[in-house]
Amino acid sequence: MFMNWKNWRKPSVGLAAAALLSAQLFGTASTVSAAPGDVEVHLLGINDLHGQLDTTSTVADKPAGTAAILATYLKEAQAKYEHSLLFHNGDSVGASAPVSSLERDEPTIEWMNMMGFDVGSLGNHEFDHGIAALKAQLNGGLDPKDGKVMHGGSKFPYVNANAIEEATGKPLVDPYVIKEVGGVKIGFIGLVTKQTPSKVSPAGTAGVRFLSAAEEVAAVNKYAKELQEQGVETIVILAHDPASTKEGVTTGEAADLAKALPSDTPVDVIVAGDNHAMANGEVNGILIVQAYSYGTAFEDIKLLIDPNTGDVTEKSATVTTTFQEGVKPDADTVALVKKYLDKHPELTKPVGTTDGSVTRTDAYNNEAALGNLIADAMRSADFGDNAEDADFAFMNPGGIRADMPKGDITFADLAKIQPFGNTLVKLTLTGDQVKQLLQQQWGTNADGTPNTKTLQISGLKYSADMNKPVAQRITSLTLADGTPIDPKKSYTAVVNNFMAGGGDNYKVLTEASESLAGPTDLDVFYSYIVDTFKGGAITAAVEGRITNTPAAGEEKPDADGPATGRPATPTSESISRADFVSMLVESLGLNQASTSAVFTDVAADAPYADAIAEAVNAGFIKGYGAGKFHPDRSITREEMATILAAVLKQQLPTVNATSVLGTFEDASTVAAYAKTPVAQLVQMGILDAAEPGSFLPKNAVLSTEAESVIEQVLAASAS
Structure with missing residues (x-):
């Protein structure tokens, strides 16, 4: 029996995880049977x-991954099929594990060469x-970053058409390559996410221009035509663009690309990437696939x-999880990894010990010992700008995923604490903006209950x-030495x-006002532990960096989450169209x-x-063509x-949409039907950039953003 929406609450994470697991274990594929003479690749x-x-x-x-396990799966698949090709779709290096990053990712390139990747x-x-x-990684030569590692170069071609x-005015690498297998030709065109300039430091992309969405489509059409002129009709785009498939609906940048291509496009498959999700579905007749991340x-x-x-x-396609149980690691890969681990014995020995007190206890609400340790490490990060340590560092509690266990601490333990491979960013903020940041810790759920995510801090x-x-909650704000923070002064802060x-x-x-991308958080955390504690006792404590006066009658918070008892996990899940409408209708109290x-x-x-039904009756939604609403698709x-x-409707300002949206670099990607509404809500201060300079109109709305925006809409509608 289904509940009426008036008693409805968002399904538990457990249900979402179960659906995700099903996709991980089994993937999705249509049943195909080869016609006589067809070549199966x-x-x-x-x-x-x-x-x-x-x-x-x-x-x-269950344990999964490692290159040695992945290699076994790939080799077994290759042995099973008469005709196959092996490829990777971007981010094979970068934000890497130390065994690779300490050698400037030469071990990963060497592994892919050994495996015989084709493209x-x-x-x-x-x-x-x-x-x-x-270029040194791909073409070979001395690494210019550290001046020590000598790269052997990639033995297989890389492709990219939009960088x-x-x-030269030409693509950085060849835009496409043709591979022949089983007597048939397959063309591979490469693309990278258009968000690359905002994901990488300016120095990283200096000398490169990334095509706009319209230019990208034109490039794909151009190179697809060139491939056809060379007798290639099977075309695959290796697009390091995000995509995900939920409830049979595939969305994301890769899906947007598929929709933008002409209906008679010769493109057969788009391989997605970047957002570490699972995708397996068709859009505009094009199969879109992505296989999570980290091997x-x-x-x-199957073509x-x-x-x-x-x-x-x-x-059709299947996505297979590389579970370790019952799988023998590939011997060649084991030997290669061992070679580099032996070169860096610090990675396989304890980096120190703890007494079990360095934990994230109550990090959502108050200062935590582990939070202090991580924030101190972040503040010390080297951004290659020859600057002193940043003034401040801020760490979101949801990114601290485990406690530091009692006893010996290894790199693996540190990786469990910070598993996301996030890049650190040094920002320039005014003292007033620092205060605003702290105020933004204290959110409110749609039902009016507090949604607190206390930042773990260093330097203040x-x-x-x-x-x-x-707005009046912060009663004092100072540097660590007690000097008041100047609202007008500029400070550097690492996040x-x-x-x-x-x-x-x-x-x-x-x-x-300024932003500089730097190293990955785990690398910084590891180096800080090694340099600070030198293999001895790792210590951290609650020092009084944060002093909260509890609200009268406030419930004592749980040890591993906020007072509501919610687990200490990031609230960064996307929200479906049905969930959003239900949340909105409930908040508005509609019942007509x-x-x-x-x-x-x-x-x-x-x-x-x-x-x-309430939303339709109120005139808030109309659905899509053919009488569909797509309730389970991310909004x-x-x-x-x-x-x-x-x-x-009654409170909306009159705006010049072109002028308002002109502040966003991706204004041209806002759909025509949405330009005026987006501009109006931006003008009202209800919506803003999703990341510096970009609105990201096609991005999925996160639950936290939905709650915040609905709260602002309620306030505006009451005014």
Whole structure:
């Protein structure tokens, strides 16, 4: 029996995890059978390996990954098929495990050469250290970053069509390559996410221009035509663009590309990447596939190709998780990894010991010992700018994923604490912006309950009275030595890239006057532990950096999460269209509709059916063509804007949409139907950039953003 929406609450994370696990274990594929004479080719691929050669990940509570396990899976698949090709789709290096990063990622390139990869593409992380370093990795030569590592170069081609070298006006690497297997030709065109300039330091992309969305489509069409002129009709785009498939619907930058291509495009497959998700579905007749990250999965794309015409007659894919249980690690890979681990014995021996007191206890609400340790490490990070340590550092509590265990501490323990491979970013903020950042810790859920995410800090201290409104809550704010922070003075602050982009509602960080991307958080944390404690006792404590006066009658918080008892995990999940509408309708207190909305994909007994009916009745939503609403698809920022504009119809300002949206670099990507609503909500201060300079209209809305925006809409509608 389904609940009525008026008693509805968002499904638990457990249900979402179960659905995710199902996709991980089984993937999705259509049943195909080769016509007589068709050539069956299997494209075996990975994306976002990030040099995790010796990293064991946990999937469904079971160990998965490492290059040695992945190699076994790939070799077994190759042995099973008569015709196959092996590829990787960007971010094979960068944000890497130390066994790779300490050798400037030469171990990862060496492993891919040993495995016999046929083709690769550029991801944004290939640009981390600049064009000279990228070319050394691909072409061979002395690494310009450290001047010590001698790269052997890649033995397989890399392709990319949308990163243009300004000095030549041509693609940085060949835009495409043709591979022949089983008597048929397959063309691979490479692309990298258009968000690369905002994901990499300016120095990393200096000398390169990235094509706009329209230019990118034109480039794909141009190179696809060139391939056809060379007798190639099977075309695969290795697009390091984000995509994910949920409830059978595939969305993201890769899906947007598929939609933008002409209906008669010869492109058969787009391989996605960047957001470390699973994708396996068709958009505009194009198969879109992505296999998570870190070597925990690979995709097997099955193509049936007519040898006479070169056309794909059938296509499907499976995504397989590389569980370790019962799988013998590949001996050659084990030997290669051991060679580099032996070169760096510090990676396999304890880096220190603890007494079990360095934990994240109550980090969502108060200062935590482990939070202090991580923030201190962040503040000391070297950004290669010959500057002293930053003035401050801020760490979001949801990014601290484990306690430091009692006893010997290894690199593996540190990796469990900071597993995301986030890039650190140094921002320039005024003292007033620092205060605003601290105020943004204290959010409110749609039902009015507090949603607190206390930042772990270094270089400053403050007192807060939780009995006061957020704007007056901070009663003192000083440097660590007690010197008051000057509201007008500029300070440097280190955060991770998730926060820098406005994650967890820290929107003021997107307004920093300067931004410099730097090393990965785990590398910095590891180096700080080694340099500071030199293999001895690792210590950290609650020092009084944060002094909170509890609100009267406040419930004592749980040890591992906020007072609500919510687990200490990041609230950064995307929210579906149905969830968003239900949240909005509940917040507005609507209860007028007498019949359910007529959408063919909204069952009358669905838990959100009445909420959708309320929204239709109120004129907030209209659905899509063919009577569909797509309830389970993640709602995009521009879709959210159109719905909220309908709610605020009487309060909306008159705007020049072109002028307002002109402040965003990606203004041209806002859909025509959404331009005015987006501009109106931006003008009202309800919506803002998703990351510095970009609105990202096609990005999925996170639950935290939805809650915050709805709260602002309620306030505006009441005014």
